[in-house]
Amino acid sequence: MPGRRREVMIVLPGLMLAMVLAMLDNMVVGTAMPRIVGELGGLDHLSWVVTAYILGTTVSTPIWGKIGDLYGRKNIFLISIAVFMVGSALCGMAGSTLFGGPGGGMAELIAFRALQGLGAGGLMVTAMAIIGDLVPPRERGQYQGMMAGVMSLAMIAGPLVGGFITDHLDWRWAFYVNLPLGGAALLLLALRLKLPKLRTEHRIDWVGAILLSIGITALVLITTWGGNQYEWASPQIIGLAVVAIAALGAFVPVEFRAAEPIMPLGLFKIRNFSLISLLGFLLGFAMFGAITFLPLYQQTVQGASATNSGLLLLPMMAAAMVVSLIVGRAITRTGRYKVYPVVGGVVMAVGMVLLSTQDVTTPTWLTSVYIAVLGLGMGFLMQTTLLIAQNSVAQRDLGVASSAATFFRSIGGSFGVSLFGAVFNNQLVAGLTDRLGPSAERLAAQGGQVSPAALAQLPPPVRTGFLESLASAISGVFGWAIVFAALIPVLAMFIREDPLRGSPAAPVDAEPAKAALH
Numbered sequence: 001m002p003g004r005r006r007e008v009m010i011v012l013p014g015l016m017l018a019m020v021l022a023m024l025d026n027m028v029v030g031t032a033m034p035r036i037v038g039e040l041g042g043l044d045h046l047s048w049v050v051t052a053y054i055l056g057t058t059v060s061t062p063i064w065g066k067i068g069d070l071y072g073r074k075n076i077f078l079i080s081i082a083v084f085m086v087g088s089a090l091c092g093m094a095g096s097t098l099f100g101g102p103g104g105g106m107a108e109l110i111a112f113r114a115l116q117g118l119g120a121g122g123l124m125v126t127a128m129a130i131i132g133d134l135v136p137p138r139e140r141g142q143y144q145g146m147m148a149g150v151m152s153l154a155m156i157a158g159p160l161v162g163g164f165i166t167d168h169l170d171w172r173w174a175f176y177v178n179l180p181l182g183g184a185a186l187l188l189l190a191l192r193l194k195l196p197k198l199r200t201e202h203r204i205d206w207v208g209a210i211l212l213s214i215g216i217t218a219l220v221l222i223t224t225w226g227g228n229q230y231e232w233a234s235p236q237i238i239g240l241a242v243v244a245i246a247a248l249g250a251f252v253p254v255e256f257r258a259a260e261p262i263m264p265l266g267l268f269k270i271r272n273f274s275l276i277s278l279l280g281f282l283l284g285f286a287m288f289g290a291i292t293f294l295p296l297y298q299q300t301v302q303g304a305s306a307t308n309s310g311l312l313l314l315p316m317m318a319a320a321m322v323v324s325l326i327v328g329r330a331i332t333r334t335g336r337y338k339v340y341p342v343v344g345g346v347v348m349a350v351g352m353v354l355l356s357t358q359d360v361t362t363p364t365w366l367t368s369v370y371i372a373v374l375g376l377g378m379g380f381l382m383q384t385t386l387l388i389a390q391n392s393v394a395q396r397d398l399g400v401a402s403s404a405a406t407f408f409r410s411i412g413g414s415f416g417v418s419l420f421g422a423v424f425n426n427q428l429v430a431g432l433t434d435r436l437g438p439s440a441e442r443l444a445a446q447g448g449q450v451s452p453a454a455l456a457q458l459p460p461p462v463r464t465g466f467l468e469s470l471a472s473a474i475s476g477v478f479g480w481a482i483v484f485a486a487l488i489p490v491l492a493m494f495i496r497e498d499p500l501r502g503s504p505a506a507p508v509d510a511e512p513a514k515a516a517l518h
Helices: 002-040 043-071 073-093 102-134 137-168 178-192 206-225 235-257 265-269 271-291 294-301 306-311 314-334 339-355 364-391 395-445 452-457 460-492
Strands: none
Touching: 002 043, 002 073, 002 102, 002 137, 002 178, 043 073, 043 102, 043 206, 043 395, 073 102, 073 178, 102 137, 102 364, 102 395, 137 314, 137 364, 206 235, 206 395, 235 265, 265 271, 265 395, 271 339, 271 364, 271 395, 271 460, 294 364, 294 460, 314 364, 339 364, 339 460, 364 395, 395 460
16 A cells, blocks of 8 residues: 555656646636737637637547557557647747748647647546556545646646736747646656556547547537527538537447447446436536636626636635545545535535626625635535546546546536527627617627726716626526536436445455446
């Protein structure tokens, strides 16, 4: 036991560093985007800088998980770090003389962001699976709690690092900063990480991988474009829906025939695996969908700066970090885990209820209390759900379980942002029309994105009506989020508390009986 703990603690900094890279990147780049667009141009393609990264990450996550199961996770993890670093370096060089100057700079940046996203897809999922290889589930909670704490800190640090780079350095350092961090993680893990070398005679399920990638790409584009760039009933969105249905429909029979399927559908016959997949979707749907609108409320209604709005999320992240650590240690000590997603879902729903009561008079300190409650719920859920997913499958499918937990949470987040965006826009337009009449048209067209300077120039009655409408629309988003958050504890009640591998009731080499199904 002491030897294993020492081995884990030696490589844990490298694993955490790799995960921090994936967590930090989007937030740092998001802060630097105005400066990037100012130099490279291509404002009409700005959203693709984010979309390309999300697509790369989401599409590659299940594939990284599976090939890690097939060929051993160490080399796969090192490759994913290397791909991420190469993508980061190329992003930093986009529009430079090396590629012919700034003429095609934005197109280059979008392509390199997709490559960077492909690498990022392997960072999170493979790091979690490596912890699963090194530590049995009974002891895993405390390490995953530490990793959750580091991720929470990364989410707070992202806007601060991005702001510093934007104000004091060239925007290219938003990407170059990944190179020393990634290099340190790569060197440490290459030298010190010791895992069994696995190799299988089966081929990778390329047909399944291609069909899954096409289906996921279509789904992400639907949630990104729907109601924004294109109407929901437009030919583009309908066409993407047809592509998604066709690709995913063809994916199912291919997976049942494949010798080593990318996503073994037999795993969904395992109750806990299916429940955690659905629970992760709801968690991403409610959490990411609603939290997206918090900075808008804090910056516009409460008057916080962009940097300070990031700091105002600190109570949520701190609460999530503390609870994750406590829950991880409790699971290690007792071997019990079912109660935590139930409690987490209830507390998260309470947080959504509190946030739905906000209006233009809500003080900043009270918002901090509300989001701390939401963070408490997240702390009970984030790592516990991953632990349950990993414990529900055989050791050989650990990568698939880890990638599925991450994948369904990401897809849920994409759908949540899209649906709640539609709710927000509809309620904002209705509120502005009701309060301001014809004056609402220009403000409604801006979707609530009004700079503080422009807001100050509005006549007092118009400014008041706009802020009231905006606060009401955001509260409406949290009102809808209550429904999805409330489903989480209901589903969690059906989780079966199977003994954790590594506990007295389940020997270390025990495997779930149904996990072999493919």
